[in-house]
Amino acid sequence: MAETGEEEKVSAEASGFSDLSDSEFLDLEDAQGSDALLSKPGPSSELSGNDGKPLSLQKRKRGLDISSPLERFHFKYLCVTDLSAQNWCEQQMVYGKELPDFLAPEKAAVLDTGASIHLARELEVHDLVTVPITTTEDAWAIKFLNILSMIPTLQSEGCIREFPVFGEVEGVLLVGVIDELHYTVKGELELAELKTRRRPTLPLEGQKKKDCFQVSLYKFIFDAMVQGKVTPASLIHHTKLCPEKPLGPSVLTHAQQGGIFVKCLGDLMELVFLALTLSDLPVIDILKIEYIHQETATVLGTEIIAFEEKEMRDRVRHYLAYWMGHREPQGVDVEEAWKCRTCNYTDICEWRKGSWVLSNTLEPRAKKNK
DNA sequence: ATTGCTAAAGGG
Numbered sequence: 001m002a003e004t005g006e007e008e009k010v011s012a013e014a015s016g017f018s019d020l021s022d023s024e025f026l027d028l029e030d031a032q033g034s035d036a037l038l039s040k041p042g043p044s045s046e047l048s049g050n051d052g053k054p055l056s057l058q059k060r061k062r063g064l065d066i067s068s069p070l071e072r073f074h075f076k077y078l079c080v081t082d083l084s085a086q087n088w089c090e091q092q093m094v095y096g097k098e099l100p101d102f103l104a105p106e107k108a109a110v111l112d113t114g115a116s117i118h119l120a121r122e123l124e125v126h127d128l129v130t131v132p133i134t135t136t137e138d139a140w141a142i143k144f145l146n147i148l149s150m151i152p153t154l155q156s157e158g159c160i161r162e163f164p165v166f167g168e169v170e171g172v173l174l175v176g177v178i179d180e181l182h183y184t185v186k187g188e189l190e191l192a193e194l195k196t197r198r199r200p201t202l203p204l205e206g207q208k209k210k211d212c213f214q215v216s217l218y219k220f221i222f223d224a225m226v227q228g229k230v231t232p233a234s235l236i237h238h239t240k241l242c243p244e245k246p247l248g249p250s251v252l253t254h255a256q257q258g259g260i261f262v263k264c265l266g267d268l269m270e271l272v273f274l275a276l277t278l279s280d281l282p283v284i285d286i287l288k289i290e291y292i293h294q295e296t297a298t299v300l301g302t303e304i305i306a307f308e309e310k311e312m313r314d315r316v317r318h319y320l321a322y323w324m325g326h327r328e329p330q331g332v333d334v335e336e337a338w339k340c341r342t343c344n345y346t347d348i349c350e351w352r353k354g355s356w357v358l359s360n361t362l363e364p365r366a367k368k369n370k
Numbered sequence: 371a372t373t374g375c376t377a378a379a380g381g382g
Contacts, residue, residue, distance in 0.1 A: 073374095073375085074374090074375040074376085075374090075375085075376075076375080076376075077376080079376090079377085079378050079379075080378080080379090081378060081379055081380085082378090088382075100372070100373070100374080104371085107371085107380095107381070107382080108371050108372085108380095109371095110380080110381055110382085111371065111379085111380040111381060112371075112380075113380090113381095114379085114380045114381060115371090115379075115380050116380095117380095118379075118380075136375095136376080139376085139377080143377095162378095162379095164378090175376090175377090175378075176378070176379085177377085177378055177379070179379090195380095195381080196380085196381080197381075197382090198381070198382085203382090204382085206382085207381085207382065210382095239376095294381095339382075341382090342381090342382050343382090
């Protein structure tokens with residue numbers, strides 16, 4: 001690596017994250033606090049119908065019954081790709097969350113290949129180092145340190161990859177990673193999303209729509225970040241992070257190696273906020289998606305997306321309405337039933353059953369559509 | 371490909 005080009009990206013080790021779920025985590029001093037949060041309040045079990053009123057009504061009064069999917073899954077935030085999965089098929093996304101290891105066999109290879117190609121490209125612009133961590137605060141700290149190192153790189157060298165984004169949208173925290181950001185020869189900030197494909201074919205409309213939504217959402221969140229609309233307070237509120245908790249020694253070491261001297265997450269968040277808002281970062285000018293063939297790396301197609309904020313926001317609102325429990329999940333429309341062909345949940349899909357019954361009972365009589 | 375009281379993205 002060239003001297004000026006030598007970039008070091010700090011990345012949290014997978015095993016570090018898995019430590020979080022170990023018993024070790026519960027053995028910490030905070031354990032009592034966490035247990036208290038996790039255990040259900042006593043009255044909930046006693047509610048089981050003792051007077052004449054419907055159970056749901058009783059619970060409703062105490063606000064116990066109405067747990068939104070967000071709460072039921074215990075999600076503090078959603079990934080951008082969760083929402084773009086909803087764009088593909090919301091019902092499928094929900095099954096994916098409910099039945100995690102229901103997933104497929106040979107699809108894995110395609111995903112794996114895609115991931116490898118992305119990793120190889122990431123390594124073109126910076127090295128990866130592993131930082132062992134034990135807490136959620138540490139995990140976020142690594143993300144923030146990465147941002148702090150990437151902003152100056154973008155401004156001086158013009159290209160960064162895997163840039164973390166996050167921000168509250170419609171009251172929900174969304175988290176994602178932008179594939180690539182770079183300045184064009186004209187000096188415009190361009191987001192470039194790479195999509196690798198198993199077969200050397202152009203994506204269908206449904207695929208394009210989903211990818212288009214994904215990058216639009218990235219821009220929306222990124223723009224909000226550089227405009228100072230994403231505050232440390234909002235992040236802390238959603239993630240329930242403790243800003244004063246001291247960071248782990250390995251994280252502190254890596255911060256210092258990068259010239260960052262902080263003691264806790266709160267300090268780091270303030271630095272990130274300042275870096276984002278005071279580095280003359282523009283909003284994203286161009287959204288580009290490139291489809292390439294996995295095997296040959298042939299460019300299959302390039303899309304320049306027109307950012308339509310209102311449409312995107314309406315869509316986000318619609319998707320989040322499911323997560324907040326304002327509506328039931330939906331499957332695909334009849335014209336997109338071809339998506340079911342590659343879905344693992346077709347056999348159990350309630351949405352499909354519903355529409356099959358409908359079309360079966362209505363179609364034979366009236367030849368018209370429904 | 372799972373994995374998760376959270377790594378997000380990975381492709382169709």
